[in-house]
Structure formats: structure tokens, C-alpha cells
Amino acid sequence: MTNPSILYRGGRLFCPADPRATALLVRDGRIDWLGGDGDAPSADRVVELDGALVTPAFVDAHVHVTDTGLALAGLDLSGARSAADVLAAVAGFTAGLPADAVVLGHGWDESAWPDRRVPVAAELDRAAGGRRVYLSQASIHSALCSVALLAAVPEVVRAPGYDASGWLRRDAHHLVRAVAMGSVTPVQRRAAQRVALGRAASLGIAAVHECGGPEISSEEDFTALLALSGAGAPEVYGYWGELTGARRARELGAVGAGGDLFADGALGARTAHLSVPYADGEPGGCGHGYLTAEQVRDHLLDCAAHDVQGGFHAIGDAAIGTVLAGFAGAAGVLGVERLRAAGHRVEHAEIMEKRLIAGFVEYGIVASMQPAFDRLWGGDRQMYASRLGVGRSLESNPMGAMHGVGVTLAFGSDSPVTPLDPWGSVRAAVAHFNPAQRLSVRAAFAAHTRGGWRAVPAGAGGRDPRLPEGVLVPGAAATFAVWSTPAGVGDGGLPVLVSEVAEVRGPDDPTPLPVCRRTVVRGSVIYDVDGDGDDEGGAVGAS
Known part of the structure; x- marks a missing residue:
């Protein structure tokens, strides 16, 4: 027995292949049809969009x-x-x-x-x-x-x-x-997980990448969260960060043996591993590298042996250099093409230069990045300027340079390090403190939607690898969000996120961000602004 078909009509759809589309039909978890209202086929149910914007839903590629x-x-x-x-x-x-x-x-x-x-x-x-x-x-x-x-x-x-x-x-x-x-009880943990997933759904987030591991969470916490995936909530794709723990990652239900597998620490704690000392730390202090190139190599070989995607947390340039040296060692055993095919990840990748970016290109590494880091700590007056000096601060989080040479970007929040805030993250990438590193709205949006799906192995979590993800096209998964856009919609079909007044653009731009009205995952409503979450028809308005 098939599920009832649902027609969403009377809206604006972000669909570059058909920019005039105003309606879409959902059937059995897929987009069955897309086009103008006047050409819409009949459906079991109808949802009036009342001018609201429909876009692919967000993926947050790094959360706790x-x-x-x-x-x-x-x-x-x-x-x-x-x-x-x-x-x-x-x-x-x-x-x-x-x-x-x-x-x-x-x-x-x-x-x-x-x-x-x-x-x-x-x-x-x-x-x-x-x-x-x-x-x-x-x-x-x-x-x-x-x-x-x-x-x-x-x-x-x-x-x-x-x-x-x-x-x-x-x-x-x-x-x-x-x-x-360890003091958190199972009841408290379950409640916390539901609160976080509910918040994500209310922000148009359809999927999250949970970064767990023995040093950041626990096996019980990890498996309890995976059990909530997609049950009226965003889908959860888990990464287990345990060195040479690919087998254990598989046993726990993870899609990858990576995430927060620490090659170093963080800039805020002065534990990110740098090649040049901190500007405000102990003389000569460069942070801490937690892994050797040989350990990185062996982890990647372990991932290959178990056919598991791997990855590492690496923020400082010295740590990223160690990770890439490990990739070179693994390539000597496996070959570059096999290593590239695995789609391994590096989380954060904040302090980079051309040689390191070239390594990401060579080995096909996905860069899981957090634009809010630049918004909160970048520029010439905030924390990075104190820790690194202004020059290195402005060179940090080089999203524009990486995108420009074809590195796959997957955006996230690292919540609770920064809040769940997908449109805010898109704006942060568009308004990077360094103009040379800014992305277009379309590129930043793609990194926070399609990029998140590309960062997960094909078929992970039981997904049909034949279904397109992160786009609105016939045959794609019906995973999308409906938005009110108080600042309007730009010529490219996405919301206006930055002010027309150049003087006020930047981290404190006053332009109001879109507000989520409904979030749909594979045809199922996981958030509705009216709170009923049903599909009995009615309206999802833009007001």
C-alpha cells in the first residue's frame, strides 16, 4: 500500500533546473513531479504554501x-x-x-x-x-x-x-x-537528545552528523542517539572517533571511523597544533599534536580493511600536515585512487595554506568546516587575532580558496561549540572577514545541504544510493524545508541574507534570516510551525 500523495503548491521553489516552479508533488518519500501550479497533477492531499520558499533541507555535518x-x-x-x-x-x-x-x-x-x-x-x-x-x-x-x-x-x-x-x-x-x-542518567540523556534534535528540525535541518568517540562521549550515548534517527526527527549519521577502531565503529552503527578523532586540540584552548607559535601563549608554544603520521596511516589502512570511511579532527596547520603525511603513507600501500574513492574527511581544517589545500585535492578529502568560527572568532579584533596575530587570523578558515580548487565542503556548527544556525552559517561564509575567502550564497548553501549528503558514504543509514539528495528535482528524496523570508528572495532564488548597505554587512548584519515553517524528511513532516505535524491539507504560510 502506498502512502497518500501530497501536493505542495503556491510557493517559490529553489530549483535551478526549473526556476519558475511553484509546486511539487510528494509520493512515497520522493519528489514525483515539479512544475507550475497550473500544470500540477491531482493528489490525495494539498498543502497551500501561500508564497513561502521551498528549498532542500539543511544537513549539519558536525554536531554533538x-x-x-x-x-x-x-x-x-x-x-x-x-x-x-x-x-x-x-x-x-x-x-x-x-x-x-x-x-x-x-x-x-x-x-x-x-x-x-x-x-x-x-x-x-x-x-x-x-x-x-x-x-x-x-x-x-x-x-x-x-x-x-x-x-x-x-x-x-x-x-x-x-x-x-x-x-x-x-x-x-x-x-x-x-x-x-557519566553523571548524566539515561533518562536525562534521552531528553537532551530529543531537545537537540527538535531544535535542529525547527531550523530546517533534516540530518546531522554526530561526532562521538571514547574521548568525547560514550558508546551508550552514541548508540542511544542512533536509535532516534529519523523517528519523527532529523536523521543521524554517526562517526566514531577511535584510532584504528573501524571494526568497532561498524559494530556501533557508525557510518565512519572519524569525526572527532583528535590530531590536535582547539585554538581557544591553545591546543591546536601550529607550525608557528601562538602569539599570546607560552614562548615557543605551538599546541599539541596527538597523532603521528604513522598512526594516521595505520588508521586509514584499518578503514580500508573494513571498508569504512575515515577521518580526523585537525585544526592547526601542523596537525593537518601530519594527517596528510599519513595519507601519503596510506597511498603508498593502497594507491591514491583507492584512497580518494573512500571519501575520507577532515573536520575543521582551519589553518591551511596552498600546500595543504593541494593535499586535500590530491586525496579527495572532504573538508567538514564551520563558517561560524570565522564569524565569532575571526577578523582583526577577536580571539584568533589574539591567538595567531592578525595575518594568520585573516588567513584562517579558507573556504573560498578550497571551494575554488574543487575541495568538497560540508558545513556544520560543531554545536554546542557554536549554535545550530544553518542560515547564519551560510551568511557567515558569504560575509567571511577576509573578502578573498567569501563564497556566493549559492555555493555556501550547497555546502550546507548537498555537501552534507556528499560527505556521507553512499547508501549509509539505509539510504537508496540512487536517489539524489540535497536538490529539488523529480526522483529526488522528498527532503526539504519551507521558509518565511522576511528580507525577500534574491535573483538566484535563495533568500536575501546580507544588507544592501555595504557598511553594515558582516558578522552583525541586521538582515533578518529566514524562519522555518515546515521540515520534511523523505516525505514525512518532522517539524511544523503550527505544531500539528500532519499533512491533512491546509496552509503553510509565508507571513
Whole structure:
């Protein structure tokens, strides 16, 4: 028995192959027909678009779903502007909590504070009434910990990255994070995951790439999330970041053995591995490389042995150079063409230069990038300028240069490092601080839609590899979003995202972004602005 056919009509469709199309027919999870209202075939049900814009739905190519849900429903420190703000937020959040509660918070970023002093462990103890406190920095590569939490992990004092102040990095951070996140019960975890997936659906996101691993989540967290994939929510494609863990990735249901398999850390924590020292760190400090070229090679060979896509987290140019040296080693065994065919990924790829970009081209590496990083921390006055100097800051996140030579880009948020905000990410790529790295709206939109599907192995998650993804054409998967566009639609068929006034363009551009009215995944409604989520007809208006 087939599902009822549904005709969406009276809208504007982003369909370059038929720019005059105003309607589409969905049948059995596919786009069965597309064209003008007057030519529309009959259908079992009709949805009036009332002038709304229909586009392919977004894919967020790098998220941490449970962390995102905990941040959305818990202690959000992104608005803190001082140590005092953090302590006040902790005190207010913990009032009334049980004495044995573990306090989880996220999002503080001292790089923009007038006084960059952060709270120390004893201050957190007092603010939280002696409770265990774990507060991850915006990058999630360091955290502030209370005395009570440090005492619960006695081995932490011997781990690299430990500091008696309670601000931990590297291995020490991984130890305390495991204990803190281990306090989340299965019920709390499921609730957090549903909150995050619901938020994604409300933003027109049809699929997310979850980046898990033994150093960032747990097997239980990972498999519980995969079980929610597509069940009235965005589809979840999991990446398990365990070195030479391709077999285990397959067993867990992952589509790839990569994601947050750390070749280095993060710029915010000064642990990204650079070839030139940090401008504001210890003399000669270049961060930390966590992998050798030989380990990278062996991981790629392990992925080939199990026919699994691989990948690495690499931010600094030294770390990316190590990863590419490992690719060269693997190519010596497998051959370049077999390596290219696997579609391996590198997450972030922030500090690049021509030689490294050429390596991405040679080995067919997908660059999973986050345009919001430039918006929040790039330019000549923000965190990257402090960490790297203005020159390197403006050269970071070279999306334009990579797109220009054919590197496949897949955009995401790294949520909760930056918020789920797909149109904001498209605008960030269009308004990159460095004009030479800016993308067109169409190219940036493609990286956040079609690029996300291209970054996942064909057929992953039970998808039909014959179905086009990320486009509105007959025969494609019926995965799309319906939008109100308060700033209008441009000549290219996509929303206006930047002001016509050149002086106000940039990270703080006041142009209102589109608002999602409905999100559809393979014909099923996973979000509707009216909250009913049915397809009994009616209207999805643009007002």
C-alpha cells in the first residue's frame, strides 16, 4: 500500500533546473513531479504554501547532540562576560539542586572578556555549595572544574594538561569530562537528545552528523542517539572517533571511523597544533599534536580493511600536515585512487595554506568546516587575532580558496561549540572577514545541504544510493524545508541574507534570516510551525 500523495503548491521553489516552479508533488518519500501550479497533477492531499520558499533541507555535518541538548536545557554560559558572571550563573543554577548533583555548564569564552581572569576551583566550590562542577569552554577542549570534581578524579593530577587552578586541558580534561558526563542518567540523556534534535528540525535541518568517540562521549550515548534517527526527527549519521577502531565503529552503527578523532586540540584552548607559535601563549608554544603520521596511516589502512570511511579532527596547520603525511603513507600501500574513492574527511581544517589545500585535492578529502568560527572568532579584533596575530587570523578558515580548487565542503556548527544556525552559517561564509575567502550564497548553501549528503558514504543509514539528495528535482528524496523570508528572495532564488548597505554587512548584519515553517524528511513532516505535524491539507504560510 502506498502512502497518500501530497501536493505542495503556491510557493517559490529553489530549483535551478526549473526556476519558475511553484509546486511539487510528494509520493512515497520522493519528489514525483515539479512544475507550475497550473500544470500540477491531482493528489490525495494539498498543502497551500501561500508564497513561502521551498528549498532542500539543511544537513549539519558536525554536531554533538547530547551536549547540545544539555546546553539548551541547562546552564548556558555563552553570555558570561567575566569570572563574576560565571560564578553568579553557577550559584543561581545550583540553588535548590540536591547536594550530590553534578553541575554541567557550557559556553564561556574568556577571549572576549575585558578581564580575562577565569574562576578558580575553590571559587566554583563556593558558588556551587561544594558540588561537583564541570564547565566546558566554548571549544569543548578545556573546562573549569571545582575542587569537588577534581577530588573525584585523583589520577588527574598526573595527567598532561592538569592545572591546580581547575582549568584543565588535554588528557586531564578528558579524564574529568568522562566523570562529569557519566553523571548524566539515561533518562536525562534521552531528553537532551530529543531537545537537540527538535531544535535542529525547527531550523530546517533534516540530518546531522554526530561526532562521538571514547574521548568525547560514550558508546551508550552514541548508540542511544542512533536509535532516534529519523523517528519523527532529523536523521543521524554517526562517526566514531577511535584510532584504528573501524571494526568497532561498524559494530556501533557508525557510518565512519572519524569525526572527532583528535590530531590536535582547539585554538581557544591553545591546543591546536601550529607550525608557528601562538602569539599570546607560552614562548615557543605551538599546541599539541596527538597523532603521528604513522598512526594516521595505520588508521586509514584499518578503514580500508573494513571498508569504512575515515577521518580526523585537525585544526592547526601542523596537525593537518601530519594527517596528510599519513595519507601519503596510506597511498603508498593502497594507491591514491583507492584512497580518494573512500571519501575520507577532515573536520575543521582551519589553518591551511596552498600546500595543504593541494593535499586535500590530491586525496579527495572532504573538508567538514564551520563558517561560524570565522564569524565569532575571526577578523582583526577577536580571539584568533589574539591567538595567531592578525595575518594568520585573516588567513584562517579558507573556504573560498578550497571551494575554488574543487575541495568538497560540508558545513556544520560543531554545536554546542557554536549554535545550530544553518542560515547564519551560510551568511557567515558569504560575509567571511577576509573578502578573498567569501563564497556566493549559492555555493555556501550547497555546502550546507548537498555537501552534507556528499560527505556521507553512499547508501549509509539505509539510504537508496540512487536517489539524489540535497536538490529539488523529480526522483529526488522528498527532503526539504519551507521558509518565511522576511528580507525577500534574491535573483538566484535563495533568500536575501546580507544588507544592501555595504557598511553594515558582516558578522552583525541586521538582515533578518529566514524562519522555518515546515521540515520534511523523505516525505514525512518532522517539524511544523503550527505544531500539528500532519499533512491533512491546509496552509503553510509565508507571513
